Each structure stands twice: as structure tokens, then as C-alpha cells.
Amino acid sequence: METVNKGPEPQAWANHRQTPGADYEATSELKFSLLTQQGFTCAYCGRRIPCIDRQFHDNKEPRADRMRIEHVIPRETLKTAEKRMIYENLVACCPGAIGYIPSKKGFASHHCDLRKGSSEIHFDIFDNNLPAYFKYVTNSKSQNAGAVIHVNSHDLQVEIGNTDRNSLESDSNVLNLNHPILRINRMAIIKAIEQKAIAESKRHSLNATWWKRLLFHFESMSENVKYINPETGNEERFPAYPAYRAIACFYIRKKLRACGAS
Numbered sequence: 001m002e003t004v005n006k007g008p009e010p011q012a013w014a015n016h017r018q019t020p021g022a023d024y025e026a027t028s029e030l031k032f033s034l035l036t037q038q039g040f041t042c043a044y045c046g047r048r049i050p051c052i053d054r055q056f057h058d059n060k061e062p063r064a065d066r067m068r069i070e071h072v073i074p075r076e077t078l079k080t081a082e083k084r085m086i087y088e089n090l091v092a093c094c095p096g097a098i099g100y101i102p103s104k105k106g107f108a109s110h111h112c113d114l115r116k117g118s119s120e121i122h123f124d125i126f127d128n129n130l131p132a133y134f135k136y137v138t139n140s141k142s143q144n145a146g147a148v149i150h151v152n153s154h155d156l157q158v159e160i161g162n163t164d165r166n167s168l169e170s171d172s173n174v175l176n177l178n179h180p181i182l183r184i185n186r187m188a189i190i191k192a193i194e195q196k197a198i199a200e201s202k203r204h205s206l207n208a209t210w211w212k213r214l215l216f217h218f219e220s221m222s223e224n225v226k227y228i229n230p231e232t233g234n235e236e237r238f239p240a241y242p243a244y245r246a247i248a249c250f251y252i253r254k255k256l257r258a259c260g261a262s
């Protein structure tokens with residue numbers, strides 16, 4: 001998981017907050033601000049957003065959502081409109097239903113904000129040190145390949161999600177970030193990096209400079225996405241982080257340490 005760096009509150013949201021009788025509302029200006037500040041990636045799983053997921057419920061049509069706005073401190077516990085509208089408590093999340101797990105409908109297939117609901121999490125996604133608290137299983141032969149692991153705390157590991165399939169239905173697996181499809185997608189990033197490294201090593205010997213350049217790609221908003229700017233009503237291109245950058249950064253930093261660079 002990478003730190004969510006929140007920028008300043010947009011003026012349109014400040015105006016909304018200060019309107020008499022106002023309460024929390026997912027306005028297009030609010031969505032736009034959260035998305036651009038987060039480089040169009042989910043605060044928890046790091047997927048590209050907006051994106052469309054199909055949500056499976058018994059006797060209901062699949063529903064498509066493009067993004068969700070998450071109250072990190074759950075909205076249900078905030079007793080006043082003023083608190084529900086605090087910009088610093090809001091982040092952009094993916095729709096939270098990346099894949100349907102056969103025989104595991106609804107809740108068991110959900111992740112991120114959709115899964116979290118009114119539960120609390122006990123780590124700080126705004127902490128600059130956040131990446132240091134997580135490691136990833138990058139060995140493709142491991143049965144836990146692609147898993148995110150909390151390095152210090154069993155309780156927080158349960159909260160972010162175990163790889164055990166029995167945990168899919170557990171309320172204590174708050175974020176379900178080891179959903180099988182999230183793990184497959186993380187490993188696809190590792191595979192792409194490995195293939196790039198093999199291709200490069202055929203031409204030159206891989207050195208710290210090459211890895212540092214690749215790290216810069218994943219640490220910065222080096223990609224872009226099309227999105228309708230609510231200020232102009234036009235579709236424009238905006239800077240975006242690469243999807244699932246946390247596992248990529250973890251893997252590359254490990255390679256840099258092996259090169260003797262930090």
C-alpha cells in the first residue's frame with residue numbers, strides 16, 4: 001500500500017461545506033479532486049479508477065459503478081454533517097467488486113470500501129511511512145503469490161485480508177486486499193517488470209540506474225487517463241499513477257538494495 005497524499009481541499013467543496021444545511025454529497029467536483037490527487041488509483045488496492053465492476057447479488061441485476069468515495073473514519077460514526085464533510089477524511093476508491101468468486105457471492109467477493117462499509121481500519125493510510133509496513137509475495141511459484149502482508153501485526157494482517165479462502169466471509173477481513181484476482185493482477189505487474197529486465201539484460205548489464213529509472217516511473221504520475229473535467233465539461237487527459245504501483249515499488253526497491261543502492 002502506498003501513502004495517500006492529500007492535496008488541498010478544492011474551492012467548490014469548501015463552498016459546499018459552508019452552505020447552510022449542507023451534508024455530505026458525492027459531487028462531481030469532489031470526485032474529480034480526489035481522483036486527480038490520487039493519480040486515478042484506489043486508496044486501498046491501487047487499481048486504476050474510474051473502472052466498471054459487475055457486482056453480483058442474488059436476484060439482482062449486475063450493477064456498474066465507476067468509483068466510490070470512502071470515509072476513512074466511517075460516515076455512520078460521524079454524528080454531525082460538519083464531520084461527514086471533512087475533506088481530509090475522504091479518499092477515492094475503486095468499485096470494490098473486481099471479480100466474482102464462484103460460490104462466494106456478494107460480501108465474500110467484495111474488497112476495498114465496498115467491503116469495509118462502516119468498519120474501521122487501524123492503520124493510517126496518510127502516514128508517509130506506510131509502504132514500510134507492508135511487503136509483497138513476488139515469487140510467482142509461491143501459493144501466496146501477489147499477496148500483501150503486514151510486516152508487524154497479525155491483527156492488521158487479518159484486517160487487510162488473509163490469503164486463506166475461509167477468510168473471505170469473515171467480518172474481520174475488512175478490506176479483503178488478498179482477493180484472488182487482486183493477487184493475479186499484482187503478479188501481472190511483476191511479470192511485466194521481469195520481462196522488461198530480461199530484455200534489457202540482453203543488451204546491457206542491469207545496474208542501479210536502470211532500476212532507479214523504473215522506480216521513478218512507478219513512484220510518479222507517469223501515465224495519464226481521460227476524464228471529464230467538471231469545470232469545463234470536456235474530456236481531458238490527466239496525470240495518473242501506474243496501477244498496482246505498491247507491489248512494483250516494493251519489488252524494485254528490493255532489486256536496488258541487491259545492487260547495493262538504497
Ligand SMILES: [Zn+2]
Nearest residue numbers: 042045094112
Ligand atoms: Zn480498490
